[in-house]
Amino acid sequence: MPPVGRAKREDRRLLYIPTGMILPNPSQPRTRFDGESLGELADSISRYGVLQPLSVRRVSTGYELVAGERRLRAAKLAGLESVPCIVLDAGCEDSSVLALVENLQRCDLDFVEEAEGIALLIKTYGMSQEEAARKIGKSQSAVANKLRLLRLSPELLRVLREAGLTERHARALLRLSDDEARLGALGRIVSEKMTVSRAESFIASLAEKEEKTPKKHAGSKEEKQRAQARYVIKDVRLFLNTVSRYTGILRSSGVKAVEERCDTEREIVLKITIPK
Structure with a gap:
């Protein structure tokens, strides 16, 4: 040494x-x-x-x-x-x-490693985008554009890298409003082996359709709440049926188990009595 x-x-x-x-x-x-x-x-x-x-x-x-x-x-x-x-x-x-x-x-x-490295430099050492840009010899706008790529989900970034697609492909996907739309578009791009220019045109047409489609901001939250309520109701019924089934198994085994259920407007009261 x-x-x-x-x-x-x-x-x-x-x-x-x-x-x-x-x-x-x-x-x-x-x-x-x-x-x-x-x-x-x-x-x-x-x-x-x-x-x-x-x-x-x-x-x-x-x-x-x-x-x-x-x-x-x-x-x-x-x-x-x-x-x-x-x-x-x-x-x-x-x-x-x-x-x-x-x-x-x-x-x-690759472009993902570069974006993650810049983000790490900024986060770890408390640098601004301008300071990071000076350190690595890039313009502030170039750094900002690279950091924007990290708005894509890890799943999207993984597919982009595995398919050997470019930073321009990734930037184009940011024009779409959510990951569901981006994943759908990316699937088409990969399966049809689109060039960068063709992919950009394809995504531009999807983004234009998105802009013309009326957005249901007010209703979307209510729809989600209603859908969530339907799942919760289904889960509660499944739970109650399971309890009744196992109570029946206890009784068939000779255990004098008693199940009492009272439904009100606000709640379901369930009482199981099992002798010691």
Whole structure:
């Protein structure tokens, strides 16, 4: 292990560190690692080595990764026992910020990982959208547009990613009013393998129909309450029938169980008497 002590930023040294001593960074925004591309990188590393050093910081148990998790995983696949690293003079908070910023500036995060990473940067470190935009080298409007994607449900985001659709597909879905409509539209987009431009036109036509359809704001809440009441009534009847059935089983077994029920306008009073 290299000598203990902090490496100054202006005197960052290249060290070869055992892969087993490098811990993952909990603030890593990347959540998905494509097995095929990881294998291709491992093949490249086997031939040429790790061309871009990883960034790490010292911790009590070894080193914590700041940037380069994909390279580290590929190096392990390639069977490397140690990898080239630059040790940064970074505290715990700085390390997390560096990891997020470094990864958000890369081009190989998918749009969901990027949006979630920006949201994490803002939430964890109390940044405004403008501050986060400056950190990652994007405009404030670009950051705002990416954060809007997180208004889509986790299920929608999962389908978008698994189908290999783009950020433009996702942004188009936001034009629809609710997740039910979005899921229906997304199903069509996936099954018909729509291009971005065709999907945008398709969703624009659905959004136009939504705008022309009268909205039943006043009645919708009442309808929901009535539907909920119907389910509750059904559940109460099921409960009462179940109680009566089991009371009958007790009686058929020789237990003198007595069931008394009194219905009023406001309530149902149920009394079961079972002798000791």
